[in-house]
Amino acid sequence: xxxxxPHDHGQCVETxxxxxxxxxxxxxxxxxxxxxxxxxxxxxxxxxxxxxxxLAHLDKDGxxxxxxxxxxxxxxxxTHGLVHKVEKLxxxxxxxxxxxxxxxxxxxxxxxxxxxxxxxxxxxxxLGKAAQDAGFEIERTIVEAEGICPSCQAE
Amino acid sequence: xxxxxPHDHGQCVETxxxxxxxxxxxxxxxxxxxxxxxxxxxxxxxxxxxxxxxLAHLDKDGxxxxxxxxxxxxxxxxTHGLVHKVEKLxxxxxxxxxxxxxxxxxxxxxxxxxxxxxxxxxxxxxLGKAAQDAGFEIERTIVEAEGICPSCQAE
DNA sequence: CTTAAAACGTTATGATATAACATCTCATCG
DNA sequence: CGATGAGATGTTATATCATAACGTTTTAAG
Numbered sequence: 001x002x003x004x005x006p007h008d009h010g011q012c013v014e015t016x017x018x019x020x021x022x023x024x025x026x027x028x029x030x031x032x033x034x035x036x037x038x039x040x041x042x043x044x045x046x047x048x049x050x051x052x053x054x055l056a057h058l059d060k061d062g063x064x065x066x067x068x069x070x071x072x073x074x075x076x077x078x079t080h081g082l083v084h085k086v087e088k089l090x091x092x093x094x095x096x097x098x099x100x101x102x103x104x105x106x107x108x109x110x111x112x113x114x115x116x117x118x119x120x121x122x123x124x125x126x127l128g129k130a131a132q133d134a135g136f137e138i139e140r141t142i143v144e145a146e147g148i149c150p151s152c153q154a155e
Numbered sequence: 156x157x158x159x160x161p162h163d164h165g166q167c168v169e170t171x172x173x174x175x176x177x178x179x180x181x182x183x184x185x186x187x188x189x190x191x192x193x194x195x196x197x198x199x200x201x202x203x204x205x206x207x208x209x210l211a212h213l214d215k216d217g218x219x220x221x222x223x224x225x226x227x228x229x230x231x232x233x234t235h236g237l238v239h240k241v242e243k244l245x246x247x248x249x250x251x252x253x254x255x256x257x258x259x260x261x262x263x264x265x266x267x268x269x270x271x272x273x274x275x276x277x278x279x280x281x282l283g284k285a286a287q288d289a290g291f292e293i294e295r296t297i298v299e300a301e302g303i304c305p306s307c308q309a310e
Numbered sequence: 311c312t313t314a315a316a317a318c319g320t321t322a323t324g325a326t327a328t329a330a331c332a333t334c335t336c337a338t339c340g
Numbered sequence: 341c342g343a344t345g346a347g348a349t350g351t352t353a354t355a356t357c358a359t360a361a362c363g364t365t366t367t368a369a370g
Binding site: 139144 | 260
């Protein structure tokens with residue numbers, strides 16, 4: 001199953017929040033109201049959202065209206081692997097595999113901007129080999145595929 | 156050899172400009188003065204540069220001072236594969252393999268921001284498989300590795 | 311030589327992101 | 341308990357990245 005397939009959103013939200021609570025408890029990080037709500041917004045909307053779009057939601061909930069509010073919450077969530085940044089879109093998505101250690105990869109539909117998460121292996125493939133040859137130490141990779149999702153292909 | 160190794164810059168610049176002229180002649184695209192100079196700047200500086208940094212150089216040369224001047228030239232060069240955009244840095248680098256058809260990948264040093272170009276295979280690896288399973292049609296990939304380059308490791 | 315597409319110059323504005331600093335909260339420990 | 345220090349927050353201001361829109365100029369092709 002990919003994120004392009006239909007599925008139970010309510011379940012996503014609950015699972016995501018539970019995983020976040022578990023993770024934060026484990027590493028003694030504080031899932032404060034703003035942070036929790038930021039994650040919940042991303043889980044509920046279930047799409048890549050810009051920081052200012054997230055901020056608009058937070059503002060409606062009375063949790064803050066200035067940009068740093070959103071950026072700080074997003075930074076925290078990204079640091080803890082609960083949210084990923086999609087560089088191509090300058091946008092953020094809730095992690096689809098919360099709790100599991102993984103290196104995310106994304107499929108981005110250029111027609112509808114839908115984003116699906118997959119996994120990647122930083123040291124594998126051409127790049128891993130090139131890095132080894134160059135003496136470059138990979139710490140993290142950004143892997144994003146642009147293309148057309150199944151629904152948009154159908155049109 | 157990687158871009159992290161020392162090499163003859165003068166050669167890079169000449170090769171890059173020649174390849175650009177050849178490519179543009181072939182596809183009947185116009186390598187105008189602004190475009191040519193933009194590519195030359197990126198080749199000479201031999202690093203990832205922001206659009207405004209490129210613009211500052213163009214301005215010094217009397218080739219334009221407003222942002223669209225730089226963005227239009229960069230867009231042209233990116234479209235023709237003569238320059239790549241590094242999404243992680245919101246910056247642009249001259250292509251290291253001008254003329255050859257290829258899918259670029261980058262190694263980005265988080266300490267000194269140096270960027271080296273490698274190649275990737277869009278359909279290969281985990282992501283290619285995930286895309287196939289999901290019915291997602293990949294058109295282009297963004298592959299960027301963050302880490303530490305050899306010189307910075309030495310420190 | 312006309313003409314239509316492409317390129318350019320310029321102004322304005324939109325979108326993304328962070329610096330800086332004062333204040334507040336809360337877990338920890340003496 | 342109360343001090344204390346790291347982390348979190350609120351707020352203002354500003355830095356950085358990018359494009360819309362529109363009139364003018366250049367150029368390739370008929």
